Amino acid sequence: MRKLVWLLIVLAALWGAWWAAATTQMQSTLTRLLDTRRAAGWEVTLKEIDKAGFPLSLQNRLSGFAVADPARGLAFEAPQLDLSAPVWWPGDLSARAPVAAADLPAGALPLTLKMRDLRADLxxxxGTSLQLEAMELRSTHLEVDGPDGLLLKAEEPRMRIAQSGSAPRDYDIALLPGGITPGPLLRKVLGDGAGQPGGQPILSARMAVTFARPLDRHSAMAGTLPQIDALTVENVDAAWGEVALGAEGALTFDPAGIPDGVLSLRVTNWTKLLDAGERAGFLPPSMRGQVDTMLRLLEARGGTPGGLDLDLIFTDGQMMLAGIPLGPAPRLVQP
Incomplete structure (x- = not known):
């Protein structure tokens, strides 16, 4: 009996030593990653890191955490961020924040995301490279703000990225934003679709991406995604009221990020979409009649009353919509 007691004491001591070493290593890896970002010109703020989770999990609690890349307009801030992993495999990592905010550049429309109960599971x-097998991001509440205020709210938004079993460079991506409430600006542009049949806004997207190399710790240390070689859009669907948009297709990208391929676009009730474009200022009133005539011809060609079925073609660095030249194709620039 005495030997059993001593054995349990020794095992408990070894377990405690392993937990302390693993938690310290987790903290050291995080500190090294943040130092790498500082050296690359990022702004990093961190008040303190506390260890927790004994005996079954490794946990670091970050207080006053914020990172920003001023050169690209990227930023993330969380007053409290908990990083945890099971003690037997630190590679199953979870990050949780009661509240968080992120700034994202989106061309001429920079966005600010405000999240509650944010959770990321990796x-x-x-292996030494720590390839990403899967990641799921979710939040109980998301607000998306533009320069002029609130754009939309989403309840229980979720995004999942999963490595394909057939090739380590291929990832399946699903975006499911949950219940959406448009903000004042979108209601002004799109009209009060909530009062129409099917008025609850709908948005979903599923696609497959082939990167130049797998997502791993080297990508995390560099702070950039690998080049995208190919993109397959299985479906992108958006609808509000009587207006609906859809897209599917496949693109490949050369080393400069120039696309080649076809995206098939579907539009339901395109006249209402024109109304929205005019309200938003994207379509000058002087051009409304010309664009209306052209789209009616395309509608007649497709044979769907009120609908458009269009191919957006990218080839030789140029793009065309339904055979109409649109100019140089945009380059895919990695964030």
Whole structure:
């Protein structure tokens, strides 16, 4: 009996030593990653890191955490961020924040995301490179703000990224934003679709991406995604009231990020979409009649009353919509 007691004491001591070493290593890896970002010109703020989770999990609590890349307009801030992983495999990592905010550049429309109960779950392959096997981001509440205020709210938004079993460079991405409430600006532009049949806004997207190399710790240390070689859009669907948009297709990208391929676009009730474009100022009133005539010809060609079926073609660095030249194709610039 005495030997059993001593054995339990020794095992408990070894377990405690392993937990302390693993938690310290987790903290050291995080500190090294943040130092790398500082050296790259990022602004990093961190008040303190506390260890917790004994005996079954490794946990670091970050207080007053904020990072920003001024050169690209990227930023993330969380007053409290908990990083945890099971003690037997630190590669299954979870990050939780009661509240968080992020700034994202979106061309001429920079966005600010405000999140409640943010959670990110990562699954990493065992090995020195720690390839990303899967990641799921979710929040109980999301607000998206533009320069002129609130754009939309989403309840229980969720995004999942999963490595394909057939090739380590291929990832399946699903975006499911949950219940959406448009903000005042979108209601002004799109009209009060909530009062029409099917008025609850709908948005979903599923696609497959092929990167130049797998997502791993090297990508995290560099702070950039690998080049995208190919993109397959399985479906992108958006609807509000009587207006609906859809897209599917496949593109490849050369080393300069120039696309080649076809995206098939579907529009339901395109006249209402023109009304929205005119209200938003994207379509000058002087051009409304010309654009209306052209789209009616395309509608007649497709044979769907009130609908448009259009191919957006990218080839030789140029793009065309339904055979109409639109000019140089935009380059895909990695964030």
């Amino acid at each position: 699954e990493l392959h065992p």
